[in-house]
Amino acid sequence: MKPIAPKPSPRRFHQARWDEPIIFELSQPGQRGVLLPPVEAGIRQQVGNPAQALPEALRRVVPPALPEMSQIHVLRHYARLSQENLGVDLNIDIGQGTCTMKYSPKVNDQLARTPKLTELHPLQDEATVQGILEIMYRMEQIFREISGLERVTFQPSAGSAAIFANICMLRAYHESRGQGRQRDQVVTTIFSHPSNAAAAKVAGYEVITLYPDEDGYVQPEALQAVVSERTAGLIITNPEDTGIFNPRIAEMVEIVHRAGGLCIYDQANANGLLGITRAREAGFDACQFNLHKTFSTPHGCGGPGGAACCVNEKLAPFLPVPTVEFDGQKYFLDFNRPQSIGKVRPFYGVAQSILRAYAWIMSLGADGLREASEVAVLNNNYLLKKVLEIRGVSAPYARGKRRIEQVRYSWEQLTRETGVTSEEIEIRVTDFGMHYWTSHHPFVVPEPMTLEPTESYSKADMDEYVAVLRQIAEEAYTNPQIVKTAPHNSTIHRIQHEPLDRPDEWAVTWRAYLRKTGRA
Amino acid sequence: MQQKKIVHPYIPNSVPEVKAAMLREVGAQSIEEFYADIPPALRLQGRLNLPEPLLSEAELIRHVDGLLNKNRSTREMLSFLGAGCYQHQVPAVCDEINSRGEFLTAYAGDPYEDHGRFQALFEYESMMGELLNMDVVNVPTYDGFQATATALRMACRITGRTLVLLPLNMSADKFSKVEAYLRPDIAIRRLPFEPQSGRLDLSALQAALDERVAAVYFENPTYLGLLETQADQISTLAHAAGALAVVGVNPISLGVIRPPVEYGGDIVCGDIQPLGIHMYYGGGHGGFIATNDDPKFVMEFPSRLFGIAPTAVEGEYGFGDVAYERTSFALREKGKEWVGTAAALWGITAGVYLALMGPQGMVEIGEGLMQRCRYLMQKLAAIPGLRLPFYETPHFTEFVVNFDATGKTAAQVNQALLANDIFGGKDLSGEFPALGQSLLMCVSEVHTQADLDRLAETLQEVLK
Structure with missing residues (x-):
C-alpha cells in the first residue's frame, strides 16, 4: 500500500445530513414508546375511572395528537438530530465569544x-x-x-x-x-x-x-x-x-x-x-x-x-x-x-x-483556577495576533494593547473591499465544522465577530480555526460567491427567513405550519 | 501548597514549553503583560484560599460520592412529596438523548450548524402545542414561576391594563416570585377560595373585576391538588370585564383534563419538569408559555420562538427565530423583558417524553394518577381523626389532608413517617394557616397499591 496522503488544512468537513422528517411525519398509529405500570385491580375496583367521571367541561374528549412511535424510532430520530448539532464536544468552539465555551468534564456529568x-x-x-x-x-x-x-x-x-x-x-x-x-x-x-x-x-x-x-x-x-x-x-x-x-x-x-x-x-x-x-x-x-x-x-x-x-x-x-x-x-x-x-x-x-x-x-484548586485564567488570556492574545494577520480584519479600540479573555473583531475593511459581510462569513464558517458569533445588537463594532478561546483549546486548535478564517477571507477577495451562497457542507442550505417575520406565514408549531400552508 | 507544575488534563496549553512558544509568538515576556490594564491596587494579593485540589478522577469521585452518599433519595424511601416538583418515571431514552454531548455541550449556535437543536425545540413546541391545543409555545423559560410572571406581564402589555388578580390557593413561593417581578408597575389583588370545595370564589372574582383588570390567573389543577371545575365560568367572567384568563396547568394532566384554551384560557403557562425530567433536588424545572397564533399575543413573548421555514433546496426544513425583533437580544431594555440561558435542554427532553408517551401514554398516565390519588384519598379519609378538606371536589394527583383532630402537628406526622422510611407530604401549616395542621400529599405512577396501603397503615399506626 502507498502511504495515504496527509490531511489537508482546513479539513474536508461535511456535517451529518439525515434529511430527517418532522417527528409527526414518523407517526405510525398504534405504536408505543413506553408502557406504564398498570393500575392494580384493587384500585380500579375501588375508585373506577375518575378521569372518565369528570364533568364534561373539564374532561378531554380527544386525546392530544402526539406522534405514535416505537421506542427505537424516537431514539433514532433524536440521535440523528443530535448529530446535526455541534457542541463543545465536537467543534473547536472558540467562536461563541462571551459564552465561554470551555470543556465540561465528563466525570462531572457522571x-x-x-x-x-x-x-x-x-x-x-x-x-x-x-x-x-x-x-x-x-x-x-x-x-x-x-x-x-x-x-x-x-x-x-x-x-x-x-x-x-x-x-x-x-x-x-x-x-x-x-x-x-x-x-x-x-x-x-x-x-x-x-x-x-x-x-x-x-x-x-x-x-x-x-x-x-x-x-x-x-x-x-x-x-x-x-x-x-x-x-x-x-x-x-x-x-x-x-x-x-x-x-x-x-x-x-x-x-x-x-x-x-x-x-x-x-x-x-x-x-x-x-x-x-x-x-x-x-x-x-x-x-x-x-x-x-x-x-x-x-x-x-x-x-x-x-x-x-x-x-x-x-x-x-x-x-x-x-x-x-x-x-x-x-x-x-x-x-x-x-x-x-x-x-x-x-x-x-x-x-x-x-x-x-x-x-x-x-479538580483544579486555587492554582488550577489561576492556571485556567492565565492560559485563557494567553490563548486569547495568541489568537488576536494570528487573526490580525488575516486580510480585512481588525480589532477596534485599544490598538496595540493586550486583551483579557476575548476580542470583538471587525470585518469592516473586508466588507468594504469585497461586499462580503460578517453574517455571511458566519454561515460559511459552518462549512468547516465550526461556528462563530457576531455580536449582540446593536452592532456598535461594524461587521463584528467575537472570539473567546478559553483555556480548553490547544495552539493547534486555534491555528486550525485561524486557517479557516484565513481561507474564507481569501475567498471573499477572490471568489465571494462561494461565501455568499454558503452553507455548502451543512445539514441544510440557505434558509429563507422572510416567513419568520410575517404573521400570516410564521409557524411556531407543526400544527400552525399545516394550517397556514393549507395542509391541515 | 502544590509546588510541582501540573499539566492539567483540562488545560492543553498548560504544557510549559507550549506556553513559552506562544509567549514568544506574541512578543510577550510573561502572562503578566496581558494584565497590564489591571491596576496593582485591584490585584488579588497572594492566592485564593481554596481547598486543596483532587487532581485525579478517582480522588474526585471518592470525595463527591462521599458527600452525595449522605443523601437518601426517593429511590430508597417511599415519597408522597409534590408541591411543584414531581416524582415520575423518567424514560431511559430521555436521559440518553439529553446526555448526548452534541446537545448537552452546545449553546447558542446558528440554525445551520445547530440544525438539530432548532428542529428538536421546534418539535417540542409543536408537541406541547398538541397537548395544549394552541399554536404558539415558547422555547422554555426558567421554570413555571417565571412562566407565570411573564404570562401576567404579557397580559398587561396586551390589554394595556396594570392590575392582575391572583388566587389565594397558589403556592406562596410562586406568589413571592411573581410579586417581585410585577411590583414596579403592576398591582396585584388576591382572590379567596371556597373553604368547602377549594375552588376559586366566583362571587369574590365578580366583585373584583373591573376595567382595570388585565388578567385573572388561576390554576387547574390548583396548587392544593383539586380541579377547578368552574374554569369556564372564571374565563367567561374575566372576558366580560375585558381581562384575559391566564391559566397555570400541570402539563402531565392534559391527556385527561381539557386544555385551558377550550375553557377560555388566553395565555397558558406552567412547568415541564413532570415531562421526563428528574427532580434534581429542584434543579429540573423549565417553564412554558402558550397562546393562540395572534400577532398581538406573539409579539409580547420575551422568549425565543423557533419557527419553520423553507431553504434554498426544495423539501428541506429550515428553522429560525420568529419575530426576533421583540427580544432583548435585539433591543436591550426596549425589548420584551429579557431572554437568556434558561432551560432548552429540558425542552428537548420534554419533547422526547411526549413522543415516547404518545396520545395513549398521556391518557393512561392521567387516568392512573387520578385513580391512585382517589384511592389514597379514600384510604386516608377512612382513618379516624384525618380530614380531607376538599374531598368532594375532583382531584388530579395531589390532595390536602388535615391532622387537627389527631392532636399531632403536620411536622410531627412527617417525622413519624420518616422514621418508617416514608416522606409524608409538604407541611402547609406555615403557608396556609387557615388549613390548620395539614399536609399536601402527592401520588405517582411509580406507586403500587401496596405503597399506598403502606402509607395508610403506617399513618394509622403512628397516629394511635
Whole structure:
C-alpha cells in the first residue's frame, strides 16, 4: 500500500445530513414508546375511572395528537438530530465569544447522574439531604473567596436571572432606606450584556447606557455626568465584551458610592480573572457569575445553566430565601430572613450545575483556577495576533494593547473591499465544522465577530480555526460567491427567513405550519 | 501548597514549553503583560484560599460520592412529596438523548450548524402545542414561576391594563416570585377560595373585576391538588370585564383534563419538569408559555420562538427565530423583558417524553394518577381523626389532608413517617394557616397499591 496522503488544512468537513422528517411525519398509529405500570385491580375496583367521571367541561374528549412511535424510532430520530448539532464536544468552539465555551468534564456529568441527586425531592427532610446541602454550603465558602464578598446564593437559574436577582436586592436595599422611589435609574454600558439593561428595566428602572471613548474605555467622567441622587446603581461587565479591562473601574465605583448608589459587577466575562482580581478589590457591592460559563457546567443548548450571586454585608439581608447554613453539626435551610427579596426560582437553584461546578473547582484548586485564567488570556492574545494577520480584519479600540479573555473583531475593511459581510462569513464558517458569533445588537463594532478561546483549546486548535478564517477571507477577495451562497457542507442550505417575520406565514408549531400552508 | 507544575488534563496549553512558544509568538515576556490594564491596587494579593485540589478522577469521585452518599433519595424511601416538583418515571431514552454531548455541550449556535437543536425545540413546541391545543409555545423559560410572571406581564402589555388578580390557593413561593417581578408597575389583588370545595370564589372574582383588570390567573389543577371545575365560568367572567384568563396547568394532566384554551384560557403557562425530567433536588424545572397564533399575543413573548421555514433546496426544513425583533437580544431594555440561558435542554427532553408517551401514554398516565390519588384519598379519609378538606371536589394527583383532630402537628406526622422510611407530604401549616395542621400529599405512577396501603397503615399506626 502507498502511504495515504496527509490531511489537508482546513479539513474536508461535511456535517451529518439525515434529511430527517418532522417527528409527526414518523407517526405510525398504534405504536408505543413506553408502557406504564398498570393500575392494580384493587384500585380500579375501588375508585373506577375518575378521569372518565369528570364533568364534561373539564374532561378531554380527544386525546392530544402526539406522534405514535416505537421506542427505537424516537431514539433514532433524536440521535440523528443530535448529530446535526455541534457542541463543545465536537467543534473547536472558540467562536461563541462571551459564552465561554470551555470543556465540561465528563466525570462531572457522571457525578451529577447519581440517583442520590437526580431522585432527591427538594422538600425532603433536611436530615436526608445533608450531602447536597454540604456541597451548597461549601460552594458558598468557595465563592466568597473567589469574589471576596460576604454571602452567596446559587438560587438564580442562570446569568440573566442572577442579574435580575442582584437588581432586586439593590431595589430592596434602597426601599429599606426610604429611597426606593427617588433612586429610579440604573447605569450600564453598551458592551455589557443586554440583560443588564433589560433586567433593570423590568425591575422598574430607567436605564442609562454609557458608550466607550474612541479607545474603547468607558471613562469615569462620562459616568459622573449621569450620576445623581436618582442613581440606584451601576451594573457593568468588566472586561466588557471587547475583552478590554477598564483600569478606572474603582473610580467609577467610587463615583456611584458617593452619590449613594450601589455597584454590581457582572462577572460573565470573568474567565481570565480567577485569582487575579475580584469584585471586592474594585469595591463592588455585588457580583454574579455564570456556572455554565466560567465554571464549566454544560450549556445544554441554552440551559439549564447555573449562577452565583455574591453580595456584601449591605445586601446580604436581602438575599433570596432560603440560605444554606451550618450549625456546627448539621446543614440546614434558613427561611427566617425578614428582609429577603423572597424567591427568584422554585426551591434552591440548579443543584446539578452547582454540583458540577463544585467538582470542577475541586479538580483544579486555587492554582488550577489561576492556571485556567492565565492560559485563557494567553490563548486569547495568541489568537488576536494570528487573526490580525488575516486580510480585512481588525480589532477596534485599544490598538496595540493586550486583551483579557476575548476580542470583538471587525470585518469592516473586508466588507468594504469585497461586499462580503460578517453574517455571511458566519454561515460559511459552518462549512468547516465550526461556528462563530457576531455580536449582540446593536452592532456598535461594524461587521463584528467575537472570539473567546478559553483555556480548553490547544495552539493547534486555534491555528486550525485561524486557517479557516484565513481561507474564507481569501475567498471573499477572490471568489465571494462561494461565501455568499454558503452553507455548502451543512445539514441544510440557505434558509429563507422572510416567513419568520410575517404573521400570516410564521409557524411556531407543526400544527400552525399545516394550517397556514393549507395542509391541515 | 502544590509546588510541582501540573499539566492539567483540562488545560492543553498548560504544557510549559507550549506556553513559552506562544509567549514568544506574541512578543510577550510573561502572562503578566496581558494584565497590564489591571491596576496593582485591584490585584488579588497572594492566592485564593481554596481547598486543596483532587487532581485525579478517582480522588474526585471518592470525595463527591462521599458527600452525595449522605443523601437518601426517593429511590430508597417511599415519597408522597409534590408541591411543584414531581416524582415520575423518567424514560431511559430521555436521559440518553439529553446526555448526548452534541446537545448537552452546545449553546447558542446558528440554525445551520445547530440544525438539530432548532428542529428538536421546534418539535417540542409543536408537541406541547398538541397537548395544549394552541399554536404558539415558547422555547422554555426558567421554570413555571417565571412562566407565570411573564404570562401576567404579557397580559398587561396586551390589554394595556396594570392590575392582575391572583388566587389565594397558589403556592406562596410562586406568589413571592411573581410579586417581585410585577411590583414596579403592576398591582396585584388576591382572590379567596371556597373553604368547602377549594375552588376559586366566583362571587369574590365578580366583585373584583373591573376595567382595570388585565388578567385573572388561576390554576387547574390548583396548587392544593383539586380541579377547578368552574374554569369556564372564571374565563367567561374575566372576558366580560375585558381581562384575559391566564391559566397555570400541570402539563402531565392534559391527556385527561381539557386544555385551558377550550375553557377560555388566553395565555397558558406552567412547568415541564413532570415531562421526563428528574427532580434534581429542584434543579429540573423549565417553564412554558402558550397562546393562540395572534400577532398581538406573539409579539409580547420575551422568549425565543423557533419557527419553520423553507431553504434554498426544495423539501428541506429550515428553522429560525420568529419575530426576533421583540427580544432583548435585539433591543436591550426596549425589548420584551429579557431572554437568556434558561432551560432548552429540558425542552428537548420534554419533547422526547411526549413522543415516547404518545396520545395513549398521556391518557393512561392521567387516568392512573387520578385513580391512585382517589384511592389514597379514600384510604386516608377512612382513618379516624384525618380530614380531607376538599374531598368532594375532583382531584388530579395531589390532595390536602388535615391532622387537627389527631392532636399531632403536620411536622410531627412527617417525622413519624420518616422514621418508617416514608416522606409524608409538604407541611402547609406555615403557608396556609387557615388549613390548620395539614399536609399536601402527592401520588405517582411509580406507586403500587401496596405503597399506598403502606402509607395508610403506617399513618394509622403512628397516629394511635
